[in-house]
Amino acid sequence: MADDLLLNIKGLVIEATAYPPGEPPKDITLVHGVDLALKRGKVLGLIGESGAGKSTIGLSAMSYGRGGVRLAAGSIMLNGREIRTAAPTDLRHLRGREVTYVSQSAAASFNPAKRLMEQVIETSIGHGLMTKAEAEARAVTLFRKLGLPNPETIGSRYPHQVSGGQLQRVMTAMALCPKPDLVIFDEPTTALDVTTQIDVLAAIKEAIRDTQVAALYITHDLAVVAQVSDEIMVLRQGRMVELGTTDQIINAPREDYTKALVAVRSIEHEEKPEAPAVLSIQNVTARYRGTNFDVLKNITLDLPAGQTLAVVGESGSGKSTLARAITGLLPPRSGRISFAGRTLSNETKARSMDDLREIQMIYQMADTAMNPRQTVGDIIGRPLELYFGLKGAEKQRRVQELLDQIEMGAGFARRYPAELSGGQKQRVCIARALAAKPKLIICDEVTSALDPLVADGILKLLLNLQAESQVAYLFITHDLATVRAISDKIAVMYKGAVVRYGQKSDVLAPPFDDYTDLLLSSVPEMRLGWLEEVISTRKMASAGN
Amino acid sequence: MHPIVKLLVQRIALGLLLLLAVSAVIFLGVEALPGDTAQAILGQSATPQALENLRAQLGLSDPPLTRYFNWLGGILTGDLGKALTNGADIAASIKPRLANTLFLAGCAAVIAVPLAILLGLVAARYAGKWPDKVISGITLSTISLPEFVVGYIVMYIFGVKMGWFSPTAMTFPGMSFWDRLHAVALPVIVLVLVVLAHMMRMTRAAILNVMQSAYIETAELKGVTPMNIIWKHALPNAIAPVVAVVMLNLAYLVVGVVVVEVVFSYNALGQYLVDHVTKRDLPVVQAVGLIFAGVYILLNMLADVIGIIANPRLRHPK
Numbered sequence: 018m019a020d021d022l023l024l025n026i027k028g029l030v031i032e033a034t035a036y037p038p039g040e041p042p043k044d045i046t047l048v049h050g051v052d053l054a055l056k057r058g059k060v061l062g063l064i065g066e067s068g069a070g071k072s073t074i075g076l077s078a079m080s081y082g083r084g085g086v087r088l089a090a091g092s093i094m095l096n097g098r099e100i101r102t103a104a105p106t107d108l109r110h111l112r113g114r115e116v117t118y119v120s121q122s123a124a125a126s127f128n129p130a131k132r133l134m135e136q137v138i139e140t141s142i143g144h145g146l147m148t149k150a151e152a153e154a155r156a157v158t159l160f161r162k163l164g165l166p167n168p169e170t171i172g173s174r175y176p177h178q179v180s181g182g183q184l185q186r187v188m189t190a191m192a193l194c195p196k197p198d199l200v201i202f203d204e205p206t207t208a209l210d211v212t213t214q215i216d217v218l219a220a221i222k223e224a225i226r227d228t229q230v231a232a233l234y235i236t237h238d239l240a241v242v243a244q245v246s247d248e249i250m251v252l253r254q255g256r257m258v259e260l261g262t263t264d265q266i267i268n269a270p271r272e273d274y275t276k277a278l279v280a281v282r283s284i285e286h287e288e289k290p291e292a293p294a295v296l297s298i299q300n301v302t303a304r305y306r307g308t309n310f311d312v313l314k315n316i317t318l319d320l321p322a323g324q325t326l327a328v329v330g331e332s333g334s335g336k337s338t339l340a341r342a343i344t345g346l347l348p349p350r351s352g353r354i355s356f357a358g359r360t361l362s363n364e365t366k367a368r369s370m371d372d373l374r375e376i377q378m379i380y381q382m383a384d385t386a387m388n389p390r391q392t393v394g395d396i397i398g399r400p401l402e403l404y405f406g407l408k409g410a411e412k413q414r415r416v417q418e419l420l421d422q423i424e425m426g427a428g429f430a431r432r433y434p435a436e437l438s439g440g441q442k443q444r445v446c447i448a449r450a451l452a453a454k455p456k457l458i459i460c461d462e463v464t465s466a467l468d469p470l471v472a473d474g475i476l477k478l479l480l481n482l483q484a485e486s487q488v489a490y491l492f493i494t495h496d497l498a499t500v501r502a503i504s505d506k507i508a509v510m511y512k513g514a515v516v517r518y519g520q521k522s523d524v525l526a527p528p529f530d531d532y533t534d535l536l537l538s539s540v541p542e543m544r545l546g547w548l549e550e551v552i553s554t555r556k557m558a559s560a561g562n
Numbered sequence: 563m564h565p566i567v568k569l570l571v572q573r574i575a576l577g578l579l580l581l582l583a584v585s586a587v588i589f590l591g592v593e594a595l596p597g598d599t600a601q602a603i604l605g606q607s608a609t610p611q612a613l614e615n616l617r618a619q620l621g622l623s624d625p626p627l628t629r630y631f632n633w634l635g636g637i638l639t640g641d642l643g644k645a646l647t648n649g650a651d652i653a654a655s656i657k658p659r660l661a662n663t664l665f666l667a668g669c670a671a672v673i674a675v676p677l678a679i680l681l682g683l684v685a686a687r688y689a690g691k692w693p694d695k696v697i698s699g700i701t702l703s704t705i706s707l708p709e710f711v712v713g714y715i716v717m718y719i720f721g722v723k724m725g726w727f728s729p730t731a732m733t734f735p736g737m738s739f740w741d742r743l744h745a746v747a748l749p750v751i752v753l754v755l756v757v758l759a760h761m762m763r764m765t766r767a768a769i770l771n772v773m774q775s776a777y778i779e780t781a782e783l784k785g786v787t788p789m790n791i792i793w794k795h796a797l798p799n800a801i802a803p804v805v806a807v808v809m810l811n812l813a814y815l816v817v818g819v820v821v822v823e824v825v826f827s828y829n830a831l832g833q834y835l836v837d838h839v840t841k842r843d844l845p846v847v848q849a850v851g852l853i854f855a856g857v858y859i860l861l862n863m864l865a866d867v868i869g870i871i872a873n874p875r876l877r878h879p880k
Contacts, residue, residue, distance in 0.1 A: 083779070108785075111785070112782070118780070120776065120780065125775070126777050128799070129874060130799050130874050139784060139786065143786060143790075175875075177874070
């Protein structure tokens with residue numbers, strides 16, 4: 018029956034105005050005629066890579082276009098009313114009352130100057146749904162249901178006083194407080210550590226079930242959406258690829274694109290045998306200036322030449338700090354770092370040009386790691402000039418070789434970073450690192466900001482380059498699937514210390530220590546019922562809560 | 563100790579230190595001028611002997627450091643010395659004029675600050691639309707006109723044509739509060755027009771800056787009305803920059819209004835200072851200079867203190 022349909026979107030077209038550099042503005046279409054129907058109390062997962070239009074479609078259920086996005090054509094029926102063309106006042110009455118929103122970054126979505134409780138109950142009071150006392154009582158009930166510590170008092174805290182995982186739960190409570198018909202979850206766990214994600218995910222799932230609210234669950238992670246939704250819609254470049262029950266999409270995808278999403282991380286990487294180390298870290302301890310605790314505690318690791326050592330851990334475990342210690346940006350208080358048979362000076366400034374050249378870095382945010390006013394050719398050419406004194410035609414030729422190595426064509430040398438996709442930007446950063454002919458590249462979360470399929474391509478490229486040039490990688494990541502795909506050795510870090518270290522096959526084989534067990538079991542698996550299974554069998558709660 | 567108390571104590575200590583440094587600069591600056599007070603009193607044709615005698619009498623033959631500390635000690639005990647030109651006690655002359663200055667500045671501030679912030683909020687709410695353009699246009703044109711032009715226009719319209727207020731702002735001791743208010747009405751109008759634009763623009767810019775934040779979108783998606791978004795969600799996060807500019811303007815109202823004082827023949831500190839600068843009455847210049855510096859430092863310190871207190875991260879540490 019049509020009465021059952023809470024949300025019914027038909028032929029939705031969404032447009033925006035793009036401002037390409039150096040060209041006149043032009044209109045682009047983000048969503049090309051998507052249909053979507055959601056019954057009361059059901060959860061529909063919207064999945065796709067960045068640019069698929071999933072958030073844009075999600076927000077259209079509130080008749081909201083982010084940043085100048087226009088809901089250009091089609092029909093959006095909510096509770097039997099057309100809302101695409103509704104007046105601003107009508108939209109205000111519907112937003113926060115019938116539909117609410119949970120964003121990816123709760124940390125940015127809370128007003129830093131207001132206490133949490135005031136923000137959580139704002140809609141319930143503002144729309145005249147409840148008295149202050151009723152709203153506060155409901156908020157406390159929701160805090161408790163979502164597993165927040167001290168549900169009675171947490172509302173009197175300010176956003177900066179609670180952790181990221183907790184804020185995400187508070188935001189869920191804020192969305193559920195006015196008893197909406199529909200909640201839009203926009204990547205609510207993507208910014209969290211894997212061990213925190215699982216708890217938040219379980220809390221959200223339970224809250225959805227208990228309050229019988231309908232939800233649009235937007236994510237790029239198929240394994241996550243499989244845990245919470247009844248149906249899944251796969252989107253690509255603003256068009257629907259496939260719609261089906263969760264079971265069907267996961268176990269019997271029809272479209273090739275869906276199959277690729279399900280099968281992502283297809284890389285099989287045989288670990289290489291033990292070999293002499295190119296980088297040897299011995300008993301390194303470090304702390305930041307002006308603090309009185311060690312962020313790195315007695316770290317000892319070896320990385321053989323031409324191999325990959327993956328350093329895994331949650332945020333705050335000290336993985337990136339380890340990279341800073343190796344590069345000399347954070348000189349260790351004690352311990353020794355030897356590289357290619359020589360001992361490295363603690364400080365970057367004291368190192369020789371060759372020491373600097375032979376250790377290169379690739380960062381998570383390729384965007385901010387490149388000068389936006391330099392062309393790709395300039396960016397890659399710079400280390401060639403600096404380390405090898407190459408100029409003119411010779412430099413051009415070498416830039417060309419490097420572009421070929423990262424599987425990008427000749428035309429890219431003249432482009433600016435803004436004209437590249439996320440994956441292409443990261444490839445340029447890889448080429449820049451390779452240009453120095455390094456023996457070691459430190460890769461700091463290089464695939465974390467990328468879509469799964471793009472990340473897969475980057476990992477394959479890195480493995481190929483390693484086979485060609487025998488460069489070693491110190492691969493910092495929080496993502497265990499990536500670790501499996503690329504590493505020869507693994508070090509698991511927890512609170513500044515290495516808790517498990519060895520060949521990949523040893524580290525990933527039981528018996529596990531509690532933390533490694535938690536980490537491994539927290540990685541979402543693409544099967545129904547995984548979430549419940551893990552929650553019921555876990556030995557240790559995650560640290561990020 | 564609560565970290566915020568520590569910060570505040572540090573900030574206030576810094577302000578006092580700054581004031582001390584400024585007093586030294588003022589003293590040195592006057593010291594570095596060619597000639598000295600004795601020369602100024604006796605003129606170019608004074609005999610060396612007469613100069614010597616006067617210097618001894620005024621304590622000018624002591625070493626500079628001794629004189630500096632004598633001067634500083636005097637200030638701390640409320641003794642600003644005597645004016646050279648008429649021998650009057652400086653503190654006694656300053657007192658009523660300072661009161662007049664503060665009265666005028668206070669009246670202007672009470673109107674201008676809330677009005678500027680309100681206009682800034684409205685301009686931000688309708689950014690790019692006609693209310694924004696009208697507000698920006700009017701305030702920018704009043705700040706672009708020199709104060710004396712605005713002064714004479716206001717005087718002509720309200721003083722001469724309409725006859726609502728006296729064209730000159732004469733005050734005398736014993737005047738009632740309401741009479742006094744009536745007397746300063748015209749200069750207050752001029753000052754309000756002069757300081758409005760700066761504070762309004764800053765409020766508008768600070769609000770619009772905050773309006774880019776994700777939590778403003780959250781509020782929008784919660785169905786909060788636009789004016790409530792600005793008032794409840796944007797303004798609390800825009801306080802620090804707004805207060806900083808408000809304080810700069812308040813300082814200007816105290817120390818920078820000599821032109822307006824002259825236009826309306828208002829007997830306040832600015833005129834007093836300018837009179838004595840022309841007469842090379844250095845003790846008066848030093849004393850008034852120090853008061854002006856003190857006002858600047860005090861108000862800026864206050865801005866910092868409010869900025870610190872308004873920051874929830876400092877007020878409620880983890």
